[in-house]
Structures are given as C-alpha cells and as structure tokens.
Amino acid sequence: MDLTATTTVRKSASQVYAFWRELENLPTFMAHLEQVRATGDRTSHWVASAPFGKDVAWDAEITDEVPGERIGWRSTGDADVPNAGTVSFVPAPDGVSTEVYVALVYDIPGGSLGKAVAKYFGEEPHQQLDDDLRRFKQVLETGEVVRSDGAPWGKRARKEFPQRPAQPLSDAELTKGAEA
Amino acid sequence: MRANTWAGRNKVEVRDVPDPKILNSRDAIVRITSTAICGSDLHLVDGYVPTMQDGDVMGHEFMGEVVEVGSGVTADKLRAGDRVVVPFPIACGACAACAAELYSCCENTNPNAGIAEKMFGHPVAGIFGYSHLTGGFAGGQAQYARVPFADVGPLKIESDLTDEQVLFLSDILPTGYMGAEMCDIRPSDVVAVWGAGPVGQFAMDSARVLGAAKVIAIDKEPYRLRMAEEAGHIPINFDDADVRSKLLELTGGRGPDKCIDAVGLEATHGSAHIAAYDRVKQAVRSETERPHALRQAILSCRSGGVVSVIGVYGGLLDKFPAGAWMNRSLTLRTGQCHVQRYMKPLLERIERGEIDSTRIITHTLPLDEAERGFDLFKNKQDNCEKVVLKP
Incomplete structure (x- = not known):
C-alpha cells in the first residue's frame, strides 16, 4: 500500500527537518506509533500501538539523507509489516514556511496481521496520514497536539x-x- | 458546575456537568460572569448544524475572571484574577491564517479538522460550544469554561466598564463591524442591512461609525425595526412593503451601494411560495439553506456594489442569482468573524462612547433559565432582542 500526504508548516525547512530527524518525536503526532528509539546514528527501533496487535515492533535504518531537505528510511530484518518512507522539506513560496511531502510504502502481509493492519487503516488510509501531518503541524507551530x-x-x-x-x-x- | 447543554433538536437543558480542567499547557480556566445566547445558537438548536451531540455545552459569547492558567501561559500575557472577554473563534496565533489575521480560519485549533475539511474543502478554526465540526469544545453558557490558547485570544478589561458594555466583543459586535468593514464604506454610501437582530443592529451602528450617508434596516418584527429606528436607521418592514421598490425609493432609484446579509440560513420570506420552496427543500435536506436575504441583497444592490455576508451559512443553497452577481460587477465578501482582529479597536470605540453595545439587551436571566431564554429569543416573544445569562 502506497500513501502520500503533504502539509505546510510555518517554520524554516531546517527547523522542520530537525524535528522529524529527532525520530523520538514521531509518536507525538503519528497515531499508530507508540515509541521510536534511536539505536545508532542511522538505525532505530519502532513500536506500533494496539491496533496493529500487541507486539508489533521493527528496526529501521535511514537509507538516504540530505540535511534540511530529505530523509528516507526502510524497515530492516524480518519486520512483520515491511515498510519504507521518505519525507521531503521544500521551502514554500511565502519565504517563511516549509512544504512537507511524505510518502510511505507498506508491504501488507496475508493472514490475521494483514487483516488487522487493513482494518486499522480502514476505507480511508489517506485520512490517517493527513491527520498525522495535521498534528505534526500543530506540534511544530503551537508546541503540542490540540x-x-x-x-x-x-x-x-x-x-x-x-x-x-x-x-x-x-x-x-x-x-x-x-x-x- | 451548571451548564446549558444541547439535548436534541429544539431542546436545551441546564444540567450538572464536571468542572473544566486544563488539558493543554496554554489553557486557562475562566469563571464566567456573563454569557449570552447568539442567533447562531438557534441554528444549532433548530438542527441545521450537523455533529451536535446530546450533552454538548453550548455558548460562544462569554466573559469572566481567569481562575487558573496552564504552565505555558506566561504572567505577562494572562494570570489568575484577570478580567477577560473571550473571542468565539479559538486561534493559535502561529499558523499562516493567524499571521494573516484570519483567526476564524486558524489551521491548528480544530481537533476534528478532518471532518470539517470534508464538509468545507478546508478546515476551519475551533469554536466554543458550536458542534463537533468546529472541534467539540465545551461552550460558555456555564459557570466555568476552559479557554485554549489563552495567551492569544482573550482580551483583558482593565477599566471599570460593565460586563454588559464589553460582553459583545466576544462575537456579535465584531461580527457586525466586520460586516460593515467588508463594505469599504465611503461617505456617499447607502448601506442596507437585512436582519435587525443583534448582529444586524451592530452592523448598522458600525456602518454609521464608518461614515455611511444612510443606513437602512430590513426585517419584519416591528419591535426590532423600532429599535433600529431609535438608533437612527431607516426601517423597512418586508411584511408591509416590497423591499426592492422601497429600496429604490429610498435611493433615488440607484439601489443601496452596499448590502449586508445579517440573516443567514434560516431566512423567512414575504412571498409564501418561495418560502415554501426553500422550506421543503431544507426539510428533506436537498438544500441546507433558506437564502432569501442573500438573494434579495444581490438583486437589490447597486451595480458595482458590495454584498457582505455575516449571516451564517453551513452547507449548500439553491437558486443563487449568479447572473445578477456576475453581470452587474458585484463583489461578494464574507467570513466568520476574525474577532481577535477587532476586539481592541472596538473596545476603544466603546470607551470613547462611539458605540453603545448595551442598547440591544432586552432580557437578563439566571443561567438556570437558559431554556426560557432560548424560547423567548427563538419565538421573538416579549420583544426579545438579546438575552444575557448570569451564571
């Protein structure tokens, strides 16, 4: 499953990039994430919350990074739901804000886990990611989720x-x- | 605490509910000293705004004393003991909309933005006590309210003005004023205002303050027209007269230069078959608005004029006179009021005595009598123009 979403945040590209690059910040706005922990400079351990099933966790590595512009990552090892993503930060025409473009790819497995994942995303998987980015913007612009x-x-x-x-x-x- | 709640279509009920608590660091808790019933509350009670739920605390016009602030509110902005008027749109002060002073379009304050986006194309700001579409925030017809972004919105009142003099800075005075301001009034302008309810009255007063040559009030309630006339405006009763002919007669055949719709989606109409057409479509929800006032304003306005809409619309309307609008170079301007933009300048006008916002108050009731207040206001009984509630 491929998902894309975009938002504009009224902060500079370097600020928006820096917040995302601090991967521990991701669970503050991404609904399905319980915890992300950096395990090395480019490696991290991700834990997803209940709707995915109790113990869904995987390791990930950053595969592509241009500071202030782009971060790409993918799951490593035998992740239950292999996934990859990129996020790009593009200065907006207003000279103040940053356009954030996110693309995620989930390799949804068969069986009961696959069903649980599909059910979690529901009929409107894009809405989920849109809402994640809305909260990302809230946290960056106002300091917290409203x-x-x-x-x-x-x-x-x-x-x-x-x-x-x-x-x-x-x-x-x-x-x-x-x-x- | 006691709070007036939505209890289903055509029903409000004052109930016991929990006291509000700080949920975000920039919240404040306000002990409410005065609150009011707004015409737009009637749209909620009449069932024309979706996503209301049984138990929702109503009310978006309120003021009082700050009793607690969150850890993110610094003392130079707001502290316990401050007396404040709270603007109805909740605005973060940091997004692009707030930077452009479009506070009612704040991009961050509506936790249900995804729902609002489906309905309106893009989301709108959170609003107190005004459905889950605008965030599901408990309102201010209550003893206490939680006010998010308390360091952005609330206006401190540091003079000895009474509650009644400043309460309407929360909504209807700025709303009426924005209606007039959007008209770009020039000294030669005749301004016609549809609706002589509280917002309409303030639109008329604002048009006068902004220098209009003549202000005309259109309504069918004699007491509301009398109120407008006593404030120096020219009344037209659409039950007694054909509005368009009367407007031509009052303007040397030109039509008003600027027209303000202070009615919105539940207009009544002098012509029974047109009223019935819209009423039926609205009842079966194939149209959500009864837009007679807006249609008439567009058809009446002088070519090249401005039609300014501050009456509330929520969905779709039929038979929009696009031909008149386009061929006669009319400008249509509108918006939920960006209250934060107007509070300070209007407070100064009140202090200078240029606007007397107390003139519209006809009823003051205890909060526990909110239900009676809604009945009086909705059914226009006892010459009811504006109800202030005291918690």
Missing part, C-alpha cells in the same frame, strides 16, 4: 467518532486517560 472536550486524547481523536459530548471530563475519565 485537545478539545469532544476529542480530549489528541492523536486518538479520529477513532472516537461519534465523540464524547463537548463537556468537561470527569475526574474518572481524566484518570483513565486515553484508554477510557
């Missing part, structure tokens, strides 16, 4: 439709957090 009473759990918002009512959360809901 929460509302109806969608209080940031990057989980889309799974919550129809949402909880737009009224303040109870203490119990706040304690339970995103798992409520």
Whole structure:
C-alpha cells in the first residue's frame, strides 16, 4: 500500500527537518506509533500501538539523507509489516514556511496481521496520514497536539467518532486517560 | 458546575456537568460572569448544524475572571484574577491564517479538522460550544469554561466598564463591524442591512461609525425595526412593503451601494411560495439553506456594489442569482468573524462612547433559565432582542 500526504508548516525547512530527524518525536503526532528509539546514528527501533496487535515492533535504518531537505528510511530484518518512507522539506513560496511531502510504502502481509493492519487503516488510509501531518503541524507551530472536550486524547481523536459530548471530563475519565 | 447543554433538536437543558480542567499547557480556566445566547445558537438548536451531540455545552459569547492558567501561559500575557472577554473563534496565533489575521480560519485549533475539511474543502478554526465540526469544545453558557490558547485570544478589561458594555466583543459586535468593514464604506454610501437582530443592529451602528450617508434596516418584527429606528436607521418592514421598490425609493432609484446579509440560513420570506420552496427543500435536506436575504441583497444592490455576508451559512443553497452577481460587477465578501482582529479597536470605540453595545439587551436571566431564554429569543416573544445569562 502506497500513501502520500503533504502539509505546510510555518517554520524554516531546517527547523522542520530537525524535528522529524529527532525520530523520538514521531509518536507525538503519528497515531499508530507508540515509541521510536534511536539505536545508532542511522538505525532505530519502532513500536506500533494496539491496533496493529500487541507486539508489533521493527528496526529501521535511514537509507538516504540530505540535511534540511530529505530523509528516507526502510524497515530492516524480518519486520512483520515491511515498510519504507521518505519525507521531503521544500521551502514554500511565502519565504517563511516549509512544504512537507511524505510518502510511505507498506508491504501488507496475508493472514490475521494483514487483516488487522487493513482494518486499522480502514476505507480511508489517506485520512490517517493527513491527520498525522495535521498534528505534526500543530506540534511544530503551537508546541503540542490540540485537545478539545469532544476529542480530549489528541492523536486518538479520529477513532472516537461519534465523540464524547463537548463537556468537561470527569475526574474518572481524566484518570483513565486515553484508554477510557 | 451548571451548564446549558444541547439535548436534541429544539431542546436545551441546564444540567450538572464536571468542572473544566486544563488539558493543554496554554489553557486557562475562566469563571464566567456573563454569557449570552447568539442567533447562531438557534441554528444549532433548530438542527441545521450537523455533529451536535446530546450533552454538548453550548455558548460562544462569554466573559469572566481567569481562575487558573496552564504552565505555558506566561504572567505577562494572562494570570489568575484577570478580567477577560473571550473571542468565539479559538486561534493559535502561529499558523499562516493567524499571521494573516484570519483567526476564524486558524489551521491548528480544530481537533476534528478532518471532518470539517470534508464538509468545507478546508478546515476551519475551533469554536466554543458550536458542534463537533468546529472541534467539540465545551461552550460558555456555564459557570466555568476552559479557554485554549489563552495567551492569544482573550482580551483583558482593565477599566471599570460593565460586563454588559464589553460582553459583545466576544462575537456579535465584531461580527457586525466586520460586516460593515467588508463594505469599504465611503461617505456617499447607502448601506442596507437585512436582519435587525443583534448582529444586524451592530452592523448598522458600525456602518454609521464608518461614515455611511444612510443606513437602512430590513426585517419584519416591528419591535426590532423600532429599535433600529431609535438608533437612527431607516426601517423597512418586508411584511408591509416590497423591499426592492422601497429600496429604490429610498435611493433615488440607484439601489443601496452596499448590502449586508445579517440573516443567514434560516431566512423567512414575504412571498409564501418561495418560502415554501426553500422550506421543503431544507426539510428533506436537498438544500441546507433558506437564502432569501442573500438573494434579495444581490438583486437589490447597486451595480458595482458590495454584498457582505455575516449571516451564517453551513452547507449548500439553491437558486443563487449568479447572473445578477456576475453581470452587474458585484463583489461578494464574507467570513466568520476574525474577532481577535477587532476586539481592541472596538473596545476603544466603546470607551470613547462611539458605540453603545448595551442598547440591544432586552432580557437578563439566571443561567438556570437558559431554556426560557432560548424560547423567548427563538419565538421573538416579549420583544426579545438579546438575552444575557448570569451564571
């Protein structure tokens, strides 16, 4: 499965690149990622969250990198869902912002894992990545993912439709957090 | 706390709900001292804005005292004890839209942007108490509210002006003012305003302040027209007169130079068969708007004039008079108000006595009587123009 998405962030290409290159930042805005940990200069360990199944983790390496312009990566070893991606940072015509172009490729396997992955992406896999980039922009421009009473759990918002009512959360809901 | 909530179509209910808490670092919690019912709240209650849910706290016109700020709000911006008016669009202050002062189109404050994008092509800002399409933010018809980006939006009131004098800086005064400002008013201009509700009244006052030669108010409620007349505007009752002929008569046959639609998607119409056509289409949802005011404004406006739309539209409309618009060089301008842009200059106009925003208040009720307030306002009973609620 091939996915592409794009957004414009009102920061310089070097700032936007630097944030993405700090791979530990990716789970703050990418809905399916639980954790990314750098294991070397160009290698990292990725853990995906529940919808992929409990223990979906893989190693990845950066295969192509031009600082401030482009990062390319791919999974290594026997990843359950082999995947690869590139992100490019292009100065926007306004002279202030940066256009961010993301392309992802997932090699979706057969069997129950493949089904779970397909179900997770649903009928609109592009929407998932669009929403990821929307949060990426929020984090870079405002410092964090924006929460509302109806969608209080940031990057989980889309799974919550129809949402909880737009009224303040109870203490119990706040304690339970995103798992409520 | 107590809060007025949406309880299904044509029903609001004041209920007990949890107190709001800080969810983002740049939030503030405001103890509300005054809040109001807006004409656009009626569109929610009447069921014309999708994605409302049972229990949603309503209200986007409110002010009060800051009782808590998040760790990201610095004391020079806002601190506990500050008295603030809160603008209805939630704006981050950092995106390209905010940099262009298009605050109601903020690119970052709507967690449900994906849904809004499907409906409108591109997303719109978060708005307090105004459906999940605009973010699912609890509103301000309540004792307390959580205000995101509290270091960007809220306007501090440091003088001794009353709540009633400044409350409407949250929405309807800037909205009316933007309606007039979009008209690029010149001293020779005749400005006609469709709708003599609260926003229409403020559009009229703003047109006068911006130097219009003559301001005309179009409505069918005698008490609303009287209110406009007492403020110095010329009334036309569309139940008694043909609006187009009357406008020609008042302008030497030219038509108004600038026209403002302060009605929006639930217009009523003097002509029964046209009203029925749109009402039926709206009922079966093959059209979401009843746009008589907009059609009439376009057909009435002088060639080369501006039609400025501040009445709320939410979806699709039929029979848009594109021929009149195109062939007569009309300019159509519109937008949800970019409130943050206007709050300070309008506060100064209030302080200088150029605008008296208290003149439209007809009812002040305790928050617990919100349901009665909605009934009075919706059904135009007891000469109701504007309801202020006290939590």
